[in-house]
Amino acid sequence: MAERFAGFEREDVQGVPFLVRRDPRSKTFRMVLYARRPLDRDAAARALLPALLQQGTRRDPDRPALARRMEMLYGASVGPGTAKVGESHVLRMSVDAVAGAFLPGRPDQLGAGAQLLRELLCEPLLDGMGFPSGTFERERKQAADAVRALRDDKGAYAAERAIAEACAGEPYAIPEHGGLAAIEALDRGAPERARLDFLTRGEMVAFAAGALPEAGVAARLGELLAAMPARAPEPLRPPVSVAPRPVRRAVERTLLQQSKLHLHFRLPGTDVQRLWIGRRLFTNLLGGGPHSRLFREVRERRSLAYYASAGLERHKGLLQVHVGCDERAAAAVEEEVLRQARALQAGEFQEQELETARAQILGTLATVDDSPQARLAFAAESWFLGVDRTPDEWMDLYRSATRDEVVQGAAGLWLDHVYLLGAETPAGGIAP
Amino acid sequence: MSFTVVRDPVLGEAVWLAQTARGLPLRVVPAERFREAAAVVTFRYGSVDLAFSDAAGAHTSPEGVAHYLEHKLFEDEAIQAFDRFGRRGAKVNAMTGFARTTYYFTCAERFAENLQDLLHLVSRAHITPENVAKERGIIAQELRMYEDSPDYRAFYDLLGALYAVHPVRHPVGGTVESIGRITAEELLRCYAAFYRTGNASLAVAGPVDPEQVLALAEAAQLAAGPAIPGTAPADTARPPAPRFERRGRVARARALLGCKERSLIADPAARLERDLVTRILLDLWFGAASPVREALRREGVADDSLSASYVADRGFGCAVLGGEADDPERLLAALRAVVARPVAVAEHDLERVRRKFLGGFVRGLEAVRSLAFAHAQEAGDGLPPFSVFQRMAAVSLEAVRARQRELFVPEAMAEALLLPGG
CATH class of the missing domain: 3.30.830.10 (Metalloenzyme, LuxS/M16 peptidase-like)
Known part of the structure; x- marks a missing residue:
């Protein structure tokens, strides 16, 4: 009997775990190979890599040629991307397409998509120094411009800066793009070194889900892996944790009308799954939607903010509260957030509130199976967390979770940092 | 009322079409392969529908009234919409555009109760001077958030340059100033003009029974009849500000x-x-x-x-x-x-x-x-x-x-x- 993980069948392909889940209900499929490296000073080179790889291959020498090829595959999406997952930097190499069985002439969509992915990753346009100078300079400038433009998106800018301040000195403070200074300091060889580093030292795992053929899927991954250099994966470090300390604060000012208040709470590290069940319920009770304390108390009852929500970052052990409000209300918002968090920690919530939080989480989990893309993402997240459970198994755990488990999950939660992006002037905003 | 069944031209999946006795058109895609179901109620009423004539005469609303109305329809204190949807694990939301307002939910269970509540929400206006005043601050915060976006500002600057008189030149949500002029009476008048079966549609997809959807739609008390036609000015002349x-x-x-x-x-x-x-x-x-x-x-x-x-x-x-x-x-x-x-x-x-x-x-x-x-x-x-x-x-x-x-x-x-x- 095949080994399984999170409802996927597992086999090893050239030493890389490959997890597959065929779904006869689907008409699309997704195949992804992930490679993980530590989030560190090389982040800028790693983050720039996807943009450079998409500038062309030996066969398709520019972006329009690559795009035309994907459009001919019925709008398939093929290519690399990067993401920050906890304190790791992940290269994601994916094929996302409609299965040939549902298209005129029944084309081999998986084979064609996997071949294109192989060319993108393993046959980039390079000269002796790395990516061609003109291409490198153009894409580096564009990446730097995009980071500068982040200041114009007040919500995204505040989120990035709040993390940088809250986690200063920890790898998690590094933004996914690596930072403006690091981008500007890149040399032409750095992205190619990052590519080889991902492919040789990266911890790899691959997934496929959806309308997949009965045979030959692993062979496609095998062809991709065979085209790569020899691998010697290096294990990742566990995330940095910090001991409780007095609340730290940071305030930045810019021209805006709606201020952004971000509170970062820390949670003690644990692998006890039932504690994480409690934590997820606690986060949902606090700020998981219109039924939550923050929405009802901060927005609806006291009209202090337009939005107020809470989210859990399990990889790093952070609970983040994001609020958009008038700066004059920021102190009252913070006070109310803390009051609500303390009340929930003390178990002061109605049974109905718990049932609503439970129903919301169950509702989300119940629909993961509807989409191969969502199911694959769920399995990948489970792999990165090292938790072998299907959505249905998680649902059973949430169904049986108790009030005490919420209280236990939230025990030890402490406020570490408060960040405010406020207005330079009372009027604020872009010039009228 | 019976259904007409039409099949899609690629995979042959069915969509069921019907119309309620009160005139609400509906389309249902029964798809047992999904756990999730979705329902969408759409009104042909958006931010550009400022000018209209009703029994009381010609009228022009302040900018942002359709968006304000969308906010208020969720405020039914009798049914506590967010609580009820939330308890069933459903996700409910709404959005207003230039020419339509849409209310929708997704859920994995208790679909019928959710649909009943969604249809109830849009079939009555639960509007008082007090709850209109309460919502104003929240909407103003929303508008200020949008105004902090350079892309939003540039987009509406462009529409203002292209259009001299058509209300598409105004932001969908209006401005902090314009929403200050929106009253309970204004919202009720617009609701009466545009929230009608002949100006709406219902679409549903997921593991649902079309007959049950039709029965629930038949029971909805949305006012029957066509909408009052809007009277937005034609604005096809040379842009006023190149x-x-x-x-x-x-x-x-x-x-x-x-x-x-x-x-x-x-x-x-x-x-x-x-x-x-x-x-x-x-x-x-x-x-x-x-x-x-x-x-x-x-x-x-x-x-x-x-x-x-x-x-x-x-x-x-x-x-x-x-x-x-x-x-x-x-x-x-x-x-x-x-x-x-x-x-x-x-x-x-x-x-x-x-x-x-x-x-x-x-x-x-x-x-x-x-x-x-x-x-x-x-x-x-x-x-x-x-x-x-x-x-x-x-x-x-x-x-x-x-x-x-x-x-x-x-x-x-x-x-x-x-x-x-x-």
């Missing part, structure tokens, strides 16, 4: 070029065709496969923020091109040059676009929410199911070329710049 420039505290300049329709189409089917052909034209120029786009990038004139969209519905239509730029004047000049040249399009280009569209169509069948929204859009326009797919397949090269000649004329263009240094 250029609008603003300086602000932005990290990067924004430059937008707009081109407005000089003729309006009342027939939704013809409007759909115009919409599709325009989107193909813009894709050929500015899509990922376009050599034009690549040349602009390579020359440093544009970057990946470059976008091209077509914004159109009842009574208005315009193409919007542009993005961030180091040299916004150069970007605008380049965009003007692109649209002035005959578009290079061959049959293999259209074949590629058709393939991409077919792939997108099949992907759309993979998610109940996109299925429900697609059918709601067509139902709202009174179009037969799968009209988009069938008309896309029929687009010709000559139609694309003719569209360029018709739309992209210098006298219909305006530009908006948002420059650093405010």
Whole structure:
């Protein structure tokens, strides 16, 4: 009997775990190979890599040629991307397409998509120094411009800066793009070194889900892996944790009308799954939607903010509260957030509130199976967390979770940092 | 009332069509393969529907009234909408656009109760002076958040430059000033005018029983009859301000070029065709496969923020091109040059676009929410199911070329710049 993980069948392909889940209900499929490296000073080179790889291959020498090829595959999406997952930097190499069985002439969509992915990753346009100078300079400038433009998106800018301040000195403070200074300091060889580093030292795992053929899927991954250099994966470090300390604060000012208040709470590290069940319920009770304390108390009852929500970052052990409000209300918002968090920690919530939080989480989990893309993402997240459970198994755990488990999950939660992006002037905003 | 069943042209999946005795059209895609179900109620009422005549006479609403009304319909204290949907694990939301307001939910269980509540929410206006006043601060916060976005400001600056009198020139949510003039009486009058079965549609997808959906829709108490026709002014003349420039505290300049329709189409089917052909034209120029786009990038004139969209519905239509730029004047000049040249399009280009569209169509069948929204859009326009797919397949090269000649004329263009240094 095949080994399984999170409802996927597992086999090893050239030493890389490959997890597959065929779904006869689907008409699309997704195949992804992930490679993980530590989030560190090389982040800028790693983050720039996807943009450079998409500038062309030996066969398709520019972006329009690559795009035309994907459009001919019925709008398939093929290519690399990067993401920050906890304190790791992940290269994601994916094929996302409609299965040939549902298209005129029944084309081999998986084979064609996997071949294109192989060319993108393993046959980039390079000269002796790395990516061609003109291409490198153009894409580096564009990446730097995009980071500068982040200041114009007040919500995204505040989120990035709040993390940088809250986690200063920890790898998690590094933004996914690596930072403006690091981008500007890149040399032409750095992205190619990052590519080889991902492919040789990266911890790899691959997934496929959806309308997949009965045979030959692993062979496609095998062809991709065979085209790569020899691998010697290096294990990742566990995330940095910090001991409780007095609340730290940071305030930045810019021209805006709606201020952004971000509170970062820390949670003690644990692998006890039932504690994480409690934590997820606690986060949902606090700020998981219109039924939550923050929405009802901060927005609806006291009209202090337009939005107020809470989210859990399990990889790093952070609970983040994001609020958009008038700066004059920021102190009252913070006070109310803390009051609500303390009340929930003390178990002061109605049974109905718990049932609503439970129903919301169950509702989300119940629909993961509807989409191969969502199911694959769920399995990948489970792999990165090292938790072998299907959505249905998680649902059973949430169904049986108790009030005490919420209280236990939230025990030890402490406020570490408060960040405010406020207005330079009372009027604020872009010039009228 | 019996159903008519229509099958999609690719996979043969069924959509069930009916109309309630009170005149609410509905479309149901029963799909047992999903756990999730989605329901969408759409009204042909949006931010541009400011002027109308009802029994009390001609009336013009303050800007932002449709969006304000959308906020208020969730405030039914009797049914505590958010609590009830939340307890069932459902996700409920609403959105207002230029020409329609949409209410929707998704859920994995207790679909019938959720649909009953959604239909109840839109079938009554629970509006008092007190709850209208309470909501004003929240909406003002929302508007201030949007106004902090340079892209939002540049977009509405462009619409203001293109349109002299049509209300599409105003932000969908209005302004902090305009919502200050919205009263309970105003909202109730607009509700009575536009929230009617003949101005609405219901679309549902997921593991549902069409007969049950119809029974629930029959029980809904939404007022019967057609909407009162809006009286938005035709605004097809030369743009009042060929250029609008603003300086602000932005990290990067924004430059937008707009081109407005000089003729309006009342027939939704013809409007759909115009919409599709325009989107193909813009894709050929500015899509990922376009050599034009690549040349602009390579020359440093544009970057990946470059976008091209077509914004159109009842009574208005315009193409919007542009993005961030180091040299916004150069970007605008380049965009003007692109649209002035005959578009290079061959049959293999259209074949590629058709393939991409077919792939997108099949992907759309993979998610109940996109299925429900697609059918709601067509139902709202009174179009037969799968009209988009069938008309896309029929687009010709000559139609694309003719569209360029018709739309992209210098006298219909305006530009908006948002420059650093405010």
